[in-house]
Amino acid sequence: MHIPDGFLSLPVIISTGAVSVSLLYPTVRKLDREIKPERIPLMGLSAAFVFTAQLLSFPVFGGTSVHLTGAVLISILLGPLSGFLITTSAVLLQAFLFQHGGIVTAGANVMNIAVIQAFFGYFMFKLFAGRFYLAGAFFASFFSVLTAAVFCAVELILSGTIPLKAGLIAMVTAHVVAGAGEGFITVMILGMIKKLKPGLLEIEKI
Amino acid sequence: MNMISKILPVILLIMQYLPVAVYSHGVDIMLTGGGTGIEARYDSGDPVSHAEVTIYSPADPEEPFQTGVTDRNGRFLFSPDADGEWKVVISDWTGHGGTKRIRFAADPEGSGQETVSDGPVSRWMKVISGISVIFGITGILFFAAARRERKRGMDAHS
Numbered sequence: 001m002h003i004p005d006g007f008l009s010l011p012v013i014i015s016t017g018a019v020s021v022s023l024l025y026p027t028v029r030k031l032d033r034e035i036k037p038e039r040i041p042l043m044g045l046s047a048a049f050v051f052t053a054q055l056l057s058f059p060v061f062g063g064t065s066v067h068l069t070g071a072v073l074i075s076i077l078l079g080p081l082s083g084f085l086i087t088t089s090a091v092l093l094q095a096f097l098f099q100h101g102g103i104v105t106a107g108a109n110v111m112n113i114a115v116i117q118a119f120f121g122y123f124m125f126k127l128f129a130g131r132f133y134l135a136g137a138f139f140a141s142f143f144s145v146l147t148a149a150v151f152c153a154v155e156l157i158l159s160g161t162i163p164l165k166a167g168l169i170a171m172v173t174a175h176v177v178a179g180a181g182e183g184f185i186t187v188m189i190l191g192m193i194k195k196l197k198p199g200l201l202e203i204e205k206i
Numbered sequence: 207m208n209m210i211s212k213i214l215p216v217i218l219l220i221m222q223y224l225p226v227a228v229y230s231h232g233v234d235i236m237l238t239g240g241g242t243g244i245e246a247r248y249d250s251g252d253p254v255s256h257a258e259v260t261i262y263s264p265a266d267p268e269e270p271f272q273t274g275v276t277d278r279n280g281r282f283l284f285s286p287d288a289d290g291e292w293k294v295v296i297s298d299w300t301g302h303g304g305t306k307r308i309r310f311a312a313d314p315e316g317s318g319q320e321t322v323s324d325g326p327v328s329r330w331m332k333v334i335s336g337i338s339v340i341f342g343i344t345g346i347l348f349f350a351a352a353r354r355e356r357k358r359g360m361d362a363h364s
Contacts, residue, residue: 001300001302002302004302004303004304006305007297035351037351037352037354040344040351041348043344044347044348045344047340047344048337051336051340052333052336055249055332055336056333089340093336093339093340097336098336100249149300152300153300161297162258162299167299170298170299175300
């Protein structure tokens with residue numbers, strides 16, 4: 001889902017970049033005001049986890065490969081704004097250090113990976129979590145990955161990079177598997193935390 | 207008569223295509239050697255199989271010189287017909303892909319091609335250096351936040 005440079009048209013780059021920047025600025029301001037210093041190492045660790053998870057891709061049928069994003073998991077643990085900032089840092093770092101995802105297309109990648117998954121994923125989780133904590137986490141991860149894939153496909157289609165029908169089908173089928181994998185790992189980690197260190201789930205969600 | 211009027215259109219239709227069969231150009235298929243090959247891999251090491259490849263010649267960077275699909279091993283072969291920088295774009299339709307520029311020079315003595323791109327950084331190298339950078343930034347932010355907190359505490363005291 002890390003779109004490389006040269007794959008998106010200028011209007012798509014500008015509009016997705018605008019969405020990302022307009023959300024990033026208030027997020028950084030709010031976190032800067034409200035966050036306690038003790039929370040920073042935890043966020044750093046989470047960023048390292050997201051960064052690593054996104055670099056480790058595994059192949060799915062049809063020859064393509066997908067990777068975990070970890071954005072929903074972090075949002076559930078630390079809150080949507082923290083999840084968004086952490087995932088954004090990981091995405092930007094990958095683009096600037098290793099060309100994993102383009103630099104001009106960074107706005108689009110931040111929107112697909114960080115905005116949609118951290119915010120939409122957290123919203124989905126909140127819908128279900130009251131009654132079914134782990135199942136809610138699974139569905140939130142699954143649907144946020146799928147929604148992000150659809151957004152990514154639409155951006156590529158609008159840019160004329162991939163054909164409408166075949167592109168959308170390729171994207172969605174690959175990410176059904178990725179979403180299920182993401183959901184499974186999110187549930188596994190949350191389940192483990194719930195059992196071994198339930199206090200971690202009580203951290204203030206910002 | 208009635209019979210002939212029924213069969214005649216069919217015969218005419220068949221005859222229309224006969225000259226094509228008789229006089230059409232033959233196609234000779236020959237084996238050629240060489241060509242410039244590329245191989246695309248995900249950073250996991252798996253081949254980028256059956257992905258769309260678009261080749262742009264140095265003469266026309268807008269109009270594709272050739273389009274095709276990588277084989278199951280992520281390989282694609284093309285034959286540059288001019289010296290200069292060729293651009294290869296690979297897309298697997300799920301937003302993964304990349305661009306590579308290949309400088310081609312027809313050299314009568316040998317293979318005569320050099321690629322202009324840096325070598326791949328190993329995945330573990332990326333993970334370790336990325337984590338180091340993240341921890342570094344976290345440390346700086348932690349230090350700054352702790353200092354600010356301390357300053358606030360001292361201000362409140364005085």
